[in-house]
Amino acid sequence: MRPDLSKPPSFPMVLLEQLYKIGNRSFHGLYDLGIRKAKRLPVPVWSVGNLLAGGTGKTPTTLALCQALVDSGKRPVILTRGYRSKISQAVLLGGMHGTTEALAGVYGDEPVLLSRQLPTVPVVIGKDRYHQATQFLEGGGRADVFVLDDGLQHRGLARDRNIVLLPASRPFGNGHQLPAGLLRESPKQILRATHVLVGGGSEENARQALEVLRDHHPQADWRFVYPGLERVERFASGKPSETEAGGSQTLDLKKARVHAVCGIANPNRFRELLEGADATVTNFAVYPDHHAFEEAEVRKEESAAKASGAVLVTTGKDAVRLERLVNGDAPWY
Incomplete structure (x- = not known):
């Protein structure tokens, strides 16, 4: 259940949040200290991710990014965990047989949506994105860029661009991490971003939020996106x-x-x-x-x-x- 950000979190949720923080700090600390190292692919990796749990536009951004790469003559390949997928690994292409709903029941709705919207772009599903990408290349697959869908928290794979999405309204939620809030990790992890996209709400709100948020990480390329719908x-x-x-x-x-x-x-x-x-x-x-x-x-x-x-x-x-x-x-x- 999505937390109600208009109300302070309950005491039990705050206690659970502290346990979540301990696990989160331990996980990131292993990579930050170099104890665990991210594996690097022979092809550039661009990650699209967020700090908040759900609803910041990762899938539309992945679609738009891959379409732009295709239009420029590049061969992108999407790496995705395949949320709620019933299989451990797969490669999807746009010419799949079966109803969209039936395919979504097997592979997950997001991979199927990506594959249907981008019929020439392979969508590689698997929890271990490095292993899946390596298998894809060793099997004769070709890629100019791997696009890592929902990849900010996937520290095991090195990336060349780290694109992070933030909503203009409540960019850090209520300031609490899961389950007391929506933050998947500390706001300080925004420092890992190379590009930050701020969007949602009105164009004016996005611009104002951008000016305030830019101070959190001046070295990143900050931009506002206003996905108008006509x-x-x-x-x-x-x-x-x-x-x-x-x-x-x-x-x-x-x-x-x-x-x-x-x-x-x-x-x-x-x-x-x-x-x-x-x-x-x-x-x-x-x-x-x-x-x-x-x-x-x-x-x-x-x-x-x-x-x-x-x-x-x-x-x-x-x-x-x-x-x-x-x-x-x-x-x-």
Whole structure:
């Protein structure tokens, strides 16, 4: 359960936090003192990660980074742990057979989303990223850059660029580490970053936060990112609703009535994007992170959207788990 940052953490949570801190300091200390050393691959490694648990935009950043590399003629390969994957190792390519939801049940929703969005980019799944990358190369795989997804805390693999994401609002949460707060490690670990991206909220808030946060690590390349959202794409068939312009495959969110559905770590960020696009959010249905949707839940949301004359909009990660169930009359974006 995500901690309520508006309230002080309970005493039991603070006690558990102290145990977590001890383990965290011991883990990082072994690398900081050189007792344990990170292994280096023969190919550059760029890591995308965060200090907070969930919801800072790691997956969209990984997607955008890899797409930029592909556009520049490079061959990126994604290394990911494969959260909730049922297999210990795999290499995914965009031409996979099977429904998106079925694949997500085996490999995890994030690897499948990355593979579907980047069909020419291999997605290598495995807990030991160094071992998996080495096997990929020894098996004849080619890479110009390995992109380490959610890699800040993965100290075992040396990296050439350490990209860290921070939200403009509460960049360090409530200042507490797990489970009393959202910090996965001490804010001082921001010093390991080579690049820091500050985003979320309004563009003005991101700029203001950037000016304050830059003092924490002046040597890093600090930038603000404002992922504005204007249009969304249809991912499931259905009869065109009256709120669509001729049943287009894309929907302009400006002034659109939206029934939002999500099961992600930070739903507020999704809502901010919709409202920032000047959409009218008639209902905002929140499910647990990585929720396995059931048909009854989907039909319920479709009925509610129809009753309010709204269009159903979800996130890319949720679409992976919803694809098989969305087969009614209502289009989903």
